[in-house]
Amino acid sequence: MQKSPDMKTLALDQLLRTSARNEGVISFAGGLPASRTFPRSGLAQAASHAILEMQEALQYDWPEGRRTLREQVAERLQARGAEVSADEVIITNGAQDALGLVLELLAPPSIQVDPETYPGALDMFKRHRCAVGVKPAPVRYCMPALQNPRGYSASPEQRAQMLEAAVVIEDDAYAELLFESGPPRPLLADARDKVFHLGSFSKTLSPGLRVGWLVPPQEWLSAAREAKASRDPQACGLSQALVEQLLSSPKFDDRLASLRRHYRSRAEQLLAKLPVLPRVHFSMPSGGFSVWVTTELHGSDEALLREALKRGVAFDPGCLFRPTGVGDLTLAMRLSFSSVPEADIETGLERLANTLEAVTPSRQRRQRAA
Amino acid sequence: MQKSPDMKTLALDQLLRTSARNEGVISFAGGLPASRTFPRSGLAQAASHAILEMQEALQYDWPEGRRTLREQVAERLQARGAEVSADEVIITNGAQDALGLVLELLAPPSIQVDPETYPGALDMFKRHRCAVGVKPAPVRYCMPALQNPRGYSASPEQRAQMLEAAVVIEDDAYAELLFESGPPRPLLADARDKVFHLGSFSKTLSPGLRVGWLVPPQEWLSAAREAKASRDPQACGLSQALVEQLLSSPKFDDRLASLRRHYRSRAEQLLAKLPVLPRVHFSMPSGGFSVWVTTELHGSDEALLREALKRGVAFDPGCLFRPTGVGDLTLAMRLSFSSVPEADIETGLERLANTLEAVTPSRQRRQRAA
Numbered sequence: 198m199q200k201s202p203d204m205k206t207l208a209l210d211q212l213l214r215t216s217a218r219n220e221g222v223i224s225f226a227g228g229l230p231a232s233r234t235f236p237r238s239g240l241a242q243a244a245s246h247a248i249l250e251m252q253e254a255l256q257y258d259w260p261e262g263r264r265t266l267r268e269q270v271a272e273r274l275q276a277r278g279a280e281v282s283a284d285e286v287i288i289t290n291g292a293q294d295a296l297g298l299v300l301e302l303l304a305p306p307s308i309q310v311d312p313e314t315y316p317g318a319l320d321m322f323k324r325h326r327c328a329v330g331v332k333p334a335p336v337r338y339c340m341p342a343l344q345n346p347r348g349y350s351a352s353p354e355q356r357a358q359m360l361e362a363a364v365v366i367e368d369d370a371y372a373e374l375l376f377e378s379g380p381p382r383p384l385l386a387d388a389r390d391k392v393f394h395l396g397s398f399s400k401t402l403s404p405g406l407r408v409g410w411l412v413p414p415q416e417w418l419s420a421a422r423e424a425k426a427s428r429d430p431q432a433c434g435l436s437q438a439l440v441e442q443l444l445s446s447p448k449f450d451d452r453l454a455s456l457r458r459h460y461r462s463r464a465e466q467l468l469a470k471l472p473v474l475p476r477v478h479f480s481m482p483s484g485g486f487s488v489w490v491t492t493e494l495h496g497s498d499e500a501l502l503r504e505a506l507k508r509g510v511a512f513d514p515g516c517l518f519r520p521t522g523v524g525d526l527t528l529a530m531r532l533s534f535s536s537v538p539e540a541d542i543e544t545g546l547e548r549l550a551n552t553l554e555a556v557t558p559s560r561q562r563r564q565r566a567a
Numbered sequence: 568m569q570k571s572p573d574m575k576t577l578a579l580d581q582l583l584r585t586s587a588r589n590e591g592v593i594s595f596a597g598g599l600p601a602s603r604t605f606p607r608s609g610l611a612q613a614a615s616h617a618i619l620e621m622q623e624a625l626q627y628d629w630p631e632g633r634r635t636l637r638e639q640v641a642e643r644l645q646a647r648g649a650e651v652s653a654d655e656v657i658i659t660n661g662a663q664d665a666l667g668l669v670l671e672l673l674a675p676p677s678i679q680v681d682p683e684t685y686p687g688a689l690d691m692f693k694r695h696r697c698a699v700g701v702k703p704a705p706v707r708y709c710m711p712a713l714q715n716p717r718g719y720s721a722s723p724e725q726r727a728q729m730l731e732a733a734v735v736i737e738d739d740a741y742a743e744l745l746f747e748s749g750p751p752r753p754l755l756a757d758a759r760d761k762v763f764h765l766g767s768f769s770k771t772l773s774p775g776l777r778v779g780w781l782v783p784p785q786e787w788l789s790a791a792r793e794a795k796a797s798r799d800p801q802a803c804g805l806s807q808a809l810v811e812q813l814l815s816s817p818k819f820d821d822r823l824a825s826l827r828r829h830y831r832s833r834a835e836q837l838l839a840k841l842p843v844l845p846r847v848h849f850s851m852p853s854g855g856f857s858v859w860v861t862t863e864l865h866g867s868d869e870a871l872l873r874e875a876l877k878r879g880v881a882f883d884p885g886c887l888f889r890p891t892g893v894g895d896l897t898l899a900m901r902l903s904f905s906s907v908p909e910a911d912i913e914t915g916l917e918r919l920a921n922t923l924e925a926v927t928p929s930r931q932r933r934q935r936a937a
Contacts, residue, residue, distance in 0.1 A: 214629070227627070235625045237618055244614035244805075248607050255605045255773040257597070259584070290660060290777075290799045297798055301694075320797045324671075403625040405804025407660075427690045428667055429660045433803040434775030435614075 209514060212502055216511040223545035224511040225532040228345070228486045231463075232536065234456060235403045239446070240439055247438035254438035260426035262288025262410075263434070266441040270410050274394070278386035285418055287411045287425055288432045291404070292370045293317050295395035295411035298424050299366055300325045302417060309334040309362060313489065313518040313529070315345050318368070329520040337362035342372035342381050346489045346518050346531040348482025350381060360388050369396040370409075373453050375484035376461035390414050398440050400486070401453060406436035460486065460535060467534035470543055473550050476557065486535035491515075494528040494556060501528055504556055510548035579884060582872055586881040593915035594881040595902040598715070598856045601833075602906065604826060605773045609813055617808035624808035630796035632658025632780075633804070636811040640780050644764070648756035655788055657781045657795050658802045661774070662740050663687050665765035665781035668794050669736055670695045672787060679704040679732060683859065683888040683899070685715050688738070699890040707732035712742035712751050716859045716888050716901040718852025720751060730758050739766040740779075743823050745854035746831035760784050768810050770856070771823060776806035830856065830905060837904035840913055843920050846927065856905035861885075864898040864927060871898055874926055880918035 216222040247254045253263075261267065267286040274281045289295040296318060307328040310318070318338055322329045339359045341351035345368075351359065359365055365384055372380035385394040397409035409432075413421040425431070443449060467488060468481050479490045494501070498514035505511060515529030537545060554562070586592040617624045623633075631637065637656040644651045659665040666688060677698040680688070688708055692699045709729045711721035715738075721729065729735055735754055742750035755764040767779035779802075783791040795801070813819060837858060838851050849860045864871070868884035875881060885899030907915060924932070 229627050232622055232626050237625075240625070241615050241618040244618060245611050248611040248614060252602055253775070255607075255610070255775040256602050257599050257769075257774045290803070293797075294799050317797070317800065324794070324797050399627075403805075404627045405623070405625040407799065407801070407803045424694070427663075427687070427694050429664050429777065430687065431777070433660070433777045433806055435773075435809075436803055436805060439805075 209499060209502065209517065212499070212506060213511065213513075216506050221509050222506060222511050223509060223537065223541045223548065225534075225537055225545060225549075226511045226513045227536065228513065228531070228533045229536040230400050230404060230486070231459070234459060236443060236452065239443055240403070243439045243442040244435070246442065247435055251438050254434045256434065258431050258434050260287075260429075260431050261422050262286070262432055263437045263441055266437050266444070267410075269441065269444045270396075274383065274385065274412065277380055278382045279394070279412075280389055281385070281412055285412055285415065287413070287421055288437055289395075289409045289411050289425065290407040290429065290432050291399050291409040292368060292395045292397035293321070293409075294407075294428075294432075295409050296321055296366065296368070298411055298421055298428065299393045299395070299413070300327065301424050301428075302413070302420055303336060303364065305334075305336040305364075307334040307336070309337045310520055311339065311344060311347075313346055313515070314338065314520070315340070315368065316513075316517040319518075319520060331520065333362065335363040336366065337364070338366045338368065339384075340368045340371070341384050342369055343375060343482075343484045345371060345485060346487055346513075348485050348488060350375065350483050356384060356387070359384060360391075363391065365392045367392050367394045369394060371400060371485045372396065373401050374457060374460060374486075376457055376464065377483070379453075385412060390416070393417070401456060402440060402443060406433070406439060408432055408436050408440045457484070460484070463534040463539070464488065466539060467532065467542055470546050471532075473546050475550060475553050476561075477553070487513075487531045487533040489529065490532055491529040492527055492553065493561065494553070495525070496528060496556075498528060501530075501552070501556060505549060505552045508548040508552050510545050510552065512549070578869055579872065579887065582869070582876060583881065583883075586876050591879050592876060592881050593879060593907065593911045593918065595904075595907055595915060595919075596881045596883045597906065598883065598901070598903045599906040600770050600774060600856070601829070604829060606813060606822065609816070610773070610809055613809045613812040614805070616812065617805055621808050624804045626804065628801050628804050630799075630801050631656070631792050632802055633807045633811055636807050636814070637780075639811065639814045640766075644753065644755065644782065647750055648752045649764070649782075650759055651755070651782055655782055655785065657783070657791055658807055659765075659779045659781050659795065660777040660799065660802050661769055661779040662738060662765045662767035663691070663779075664777075664798075664802075665779050666691055666736065666738070668781055668791055668798065669763045669765070669783070670697065671794050671798075672783070672790055673706060673734065675704075675706040675734075677704045677706070679707045680890055681709065681714060681717075683716055683885070684708065684890070685710070685738065686883075686887040689888070689890060701890065703732065705733040706736065707734070708736045708738065709754075710738045710741070711754050712739055713745060713854045715741060715855060716857055716883075718855050718858060720745065720853050726754060726757070729754060730761075733761065735762045737762050737764045739764060741770060741855045742766065743771050744827060744830060744856075746827055746834065747853070749823075755782060760786070763787070771826060772810060772813060776803070776809060778802055778806045778810045827854070830854070833904040833909070834858065836909060837902065837912055840916050841902075843916050845920060845923050846931075847923070857883075857901045857903040859899065860902055861899040862897055862923065863931065864923070865895070866898060866926075868898060871900075871922070871926060875919060875922045878918040878922050880915050880922065882919070
């Protein structure tokens, strides 16, 4: 039994919630897709069609999800080099649900992650009582297509290293949002028998729909379907019917290309202005929604965020992305360019610059100035 | 690690799937709401509105769900006598997801259930390595408003017995579908501090939407929200926005009244023809979708279902509802009147009668005839 939530997470959660409700706060937090990219008219049309014409979208359906949607996911993976059939795809409530299924199946005592990784995964590992670290372990969780929060694509050497683990959980959530190319070959294509591949339409269509997928190794397929059946027991039928219709449109790939251009342009806007922040390090991401910014500061992420909120700016504190016990690292933050209004970027960064100046010990400021 | 699914469940699952795909089979299986009761035009209108006008329905939202919907659920529970505020409601992907959250929180080593109970719950208890039986245990899972599969409402004595457990999981899924009245006072109203109350809009609106709720005891609220955040991390935003709109319509209670009449009438139709089955026992349910039919036969549920499918009729085999080890019971079946086409009832029951005749040992037939 675990009645008390983690106090650190809770405090940060409260801070971020408060900031989200405060219209005076410019937020680089959350890693949300831009609401204005949601294909509203296409979705509205698809919803009418699904509700009025697709009988089974509103009824109980099989746990693994709609056949056509599974075919579409399989075809998209095939186009990237993976041998996957529709029968091997399980539709989930987004990638997080897929990760939960994998942990339920594997119940790994330990797992290897990147030095910074997706907080939702870290949280889930903790809840599954799974020791998390950066040293090799039988199970490896990774994001080869595009790493969150650092925003790089894995090199061939990094991919080979990832595949050294006995079992690999490949989180493909941002694969369609590389700025310069379509989605890369998934690890699944190189090691079908040991990769649990998970993905999502949250970044490319809408997170509110909660549609993602899991492709387990074949020997785990029956168990994974059974686990899904027990859990929910299916992803939202209406959402699946919407995604299915949008994927079947010849415009879907144009949409992806347009999203890539959109987010690249937002990234460039943020990056161009980032040098206003004092004593930080960052590099242009290869895709996705965010840039990872390290500082030369030590101390409390929570205190830094509190100071920032006082000045009307929010970000995702670095500690959320780091497994505990990776050593005494300097403070870092993830700044998302994906959903902050363009007109707010400059003011937001000025506020953040003021925050960093204010919390930097005067000795450190002088050293740098010298 | 559990790679191999349960073979009994798998065999039955395959049989029921095959029958569902076979248009020649008349199915009393599944316990599905009648598709024709789905409020399609209301949902289509609500979907357009949600997609085009409700910004946040398509975006990431807080794990506990939409504020208005939580208020609506709380108000409906208040009207039934329970002291519940909107903050204490967590919106889930249906009641099954809510049950999963409760098990994640409590991790009970054992649980008390009715002699026959909801198969999805039994399955989930097994996956959580929880011993299940009919003897008193610290955690009690029950359906006081309307028991599935037996279709009765708990008496005051039965309710008092349920509340003897240290923790009670109250599954309220069918509470709105009593034939003769509105939903009864929930156990939650009598023991706010030890009841985990779970419910769903799957029976009253549409299961494909996947919207339900959990009201935990107050001391578990933070942990339950955190568990939900880690799990999915939210119920479908679009579905929530649809349910919210339909609940806010003054016609919603008329809709419930009309559903009650509809299902009562279907129940009466089935019950009127049930006597065609030889040597079975049943009674009129007080609500819901199904009637529980016991036979005087011993042997294999799977074999009986196979024989029935050969003759073009399907049902939910009794073993699915029974915790293992409750003794050598006679074969039983759940027959759902909720979604079988009216015109098929008579033929379906004739086929089932033929099946029962065919599998009854001749000695038993003669005894009865004597």
